[in-house]
Amino acid sequence: MPTISFERFYQYEELSDLLHDYAREYPDLVSLESIGKSFEGRDIWVVTLTNRKTGNAQDKPAVWLDGNIHSVEVTASTACLYHLEKMVSSFGSDKAVTHCLDTRTFYICPRVNPDGAEWALGEMNRNVRSSVRPYPHEDEQVEGMKVMDVDGDGRVLYMRKPDQHGPWKCHPEEPRLMVRRAPDDFEGEFYRLFREGEVIGYDGAIVTHNIPLEGLDLNRNFPANWAPEGKQVGAGPVPLSEPETRALGDFISSHRNIVIAVAGHTFSGILLRSGSNTPDQDIPVNDLRAYKKMGEKGTSLSGYPAVSIYHDFRYHPKQNIAGGFDWVYEHLGIYFWTIEYWAPHKAAGVDMTKTPYSDWLFDHEEEDDLAVFRFFDRESPGKAHVDWYEFEHPQLGTLEIGGWDVLNSFHNPPAHLLEKEIACFPDWFVYQALLTAKLALVEASATRVGDRAFLVRLVVENDGYLSTAGSDKAKANETTREVVAEIHLPETAALLRGKAWEELGHLEGRVAMMASPVFMATGFDAMDGRSSRAKVEWLVEAEPGTRLNVKARQERSGMVEATVICT
Numbered sequence: 001m002p003t004i005s006f007e008r009f010y011q012y013e014e015l016s017d018l019l020h021d022y023a024r025e026y027p028d029l030v031s032l033e034s035i036g037k038s039f040e041g042r043d044i045w046v047v048t049l050t051n052r053k054t055g056n057a058q059d060k061p062a063v064w065l066d067g068n069i070h071s072v073e074v075t076a077s078t079a080c081l082y083h084l085e086k087m088v089s090s091f092g093s094d095k096a097v098t099h100c101l102d103t104r105t106f107y108i109c110p111r112v113n114p115d116g117a118e119w120a121l122g123e124m125n126r127n128v129r130s131s132v133r134p135y136p137h138e139d140e141q142v143e144g145m146k147v148m149d150v151d152g153d154g155r156v157l158y159m160r161k162p163d164q165h166g167p168w169k170c171h172p173e174e175p176r177l178m179v180r181r182a183p184d185d186f187e188g189e190f191y192r193l194f195r196e197g198e199v200i201g202y203d204g205a206i207v208t209h210n211i212p213l214e215g216l217d218l219n220r221n222f223p224a225n226w227a228p229e230g231k232q233v234g235a236g237p238v239p240l241s242e243p244e245t246r247a248l249g250d251f252i253s254s255h256r257n258i259v260i261a262v263a264g265h266t267f268s269g270i271l272l273r274s275g276s277n278t279p280d281q282d283i284p285v286n287d288l289r290a291y292k293k294m295g296e297k298g299t300s301l302s303g304y305p306a307v308s309i310y311h312d313f314r315y316h317p318k319q320n321i322a323g324g325f326d327w328v329y330e331h332l333g334i335y336f337w338t339i340e341y342w343a344p345h346k347a348a349g350v351d352m353t354k355t356p357y358s359d360w361l362f363d364h365e366e367e368d369d370l371a372v373f374r375f376f377d378r379e380s381p382g383k384a385h386v387d388w389y390e391f392e393h394p395q396l397g398t399l400e401i402g403g404w405d406v407l408n409s410f411h412n413p414p415a416h417l418l419e420k421e422i423a424c425f426p427d428w429f430v431y432q433a434l435l436t437a438k439l440a441l442v443e444a445s446a447t448r449v450g451d452r453a454f455l456v457r458l459v460v461e462n463d464g465y466l467s468t469a470g471s472d473k474a475k476a477n478e479t480t481r482e483v484v485a486e487i488h489l490p491e492t493a494a495l496l497r498g499k500a501w502e503e504l505g506h507l508e509g510r511v512a513m514m515a516s517p518v519f520m521a522t523g524f525d526a527m528d529g530r531s532s533r534a535k536v537e538w539l540v541e542a543e544p545g546t547r548l549n550v551k552a553r554q555e556r557s558g559m560v561e562a563t564v565i566c567t
Helices: 012-025 075-090 095-103 114-121 243-254 285-302 327-332 357-361 366-379 415-422 425-435 472-477 517-521
Strands: 030-037 043-049 062-067 105-109 144-147 158-162 168-171 174-180 191-195 197-200 258-266 270-273 306-308 335-341 385-393 397-404 439-448 453-462 484-488 494-497 501-503 533-541 547-554 558-565
Touching (some): 012 075, 012 114, 030 243, 075 105, 075 335, 144 191, 158 385, 174 385, 270 285, 285 425, 285 472, 327 335, 366 385, 439 547, 453 547, 484 533
Parallel strands (some): 062 105
Antiparallel strands (some): 144 197, 158 191, 168 174, 484 547
16 A cells, blocks of 8 residues: 655656556556656646546546645645645545546646655755746846855855844844844844855945746736736746646646536635636626535634635735736636645644735734744744855855755644644535536336327536535536436337437536525525426337437536436
């Protein structure tokens, strides 16, 4: 059986071996494929997870899970592995997991960006935002700070140098912790703070931090509301220009059974839903209801608040995020969530109601910094925050290196807390999968109406919470087909009336039928479920005893079929 630890992060070769081990050990549940190659030529692996004995993967409603599109956010990759392990190890013993894999499919891409993660986890310890491809230019800036492991200890930390005009100071209670100088600070010792690296072309006076050579952000390269570099930094030359985003775009758009997509990131401890550029007033009501239901469940399991990206999570108050992965909702009508795993400030006891969500990154109190520092000093001493030590810098002279190792502090939890942080999410993924529509057979019959004439009748029901379209956005965009009914006759039979292939429309789910007892008691009735059913009839000429096949199918809600006998 695969041997896996959830107290460490796996580099590319080990991760690939693990995924192949799962496919070999659980051939009825797990298959593995490469959906493309990264910029540096690594496979982008996708696991298909379902019980093949109960049907083909693409004949079942599906949930997409991914992680690690941003290089250092490897917790999200581990969360995908954790879900895979939880599902295969619980199949047959856990009723919800077993039912889910019998009737639904998961597509899991643990590492969207294998190059960036390899740079972060490997010996070079290069922390780039996302892709490793040089962009927007292939040549580096001639002058300025080149971020690198300047002292050769395998880490890229920070450098501090005393400067009476500097914007940083030591926290008064903890001199190892650097905090922002207050606007009215004029006494004491102040510092300049730099990322660790060498200064190219140093003139003895000014140090600038170069724009990173690897300036692509794969999570700004998707097609919905894409904007060019001048309006959205890191967006790439055109939408889906990069091999990683193109691979995801091709796979998701060609697997039309995907109803929900969850992208894994770090850090904030929050569940983000559509849309980046869409206010709630422009999202269909039933879709908002579904988002609310999913979000409430996610919050109850994880403690993470569930919020709108547009309304509640902006990096700039006057700028929307462009080219994000929520293109799957805007274009395809696939419900979209981002999980921002891990909130170090929350783990440290910071009151998140004071400065919530993304705002905390830009504006918070010194007390918050001290609380976070003390948390890591207790939970991960010497690793999350490195004590300052003297170093003779080739350009800047005597200074100190140390401070935060962001890979092992803010972006990812300490190793012994990793499993605890991600353990609740398989239950949320199963819950979402079981919200999807599911075609159910209500009736399949053949009734004699003449010597060789039979009325064949097929009645199907949507036995799920969501519409067979998945979302009302998908209906509006016409990105998924209606329920299709088919009848297949032997050569000895003939179709006298009806169509051998017929579209029946979309069938509503329970999300469109919600009504409180108070609402119903006023005399207004809830939908009675008839719109969740469809009926089709055929008049067939056949000999008594003839066997006919009838079927109903829909991309996002599965397939039912039956054999009826003309008696």
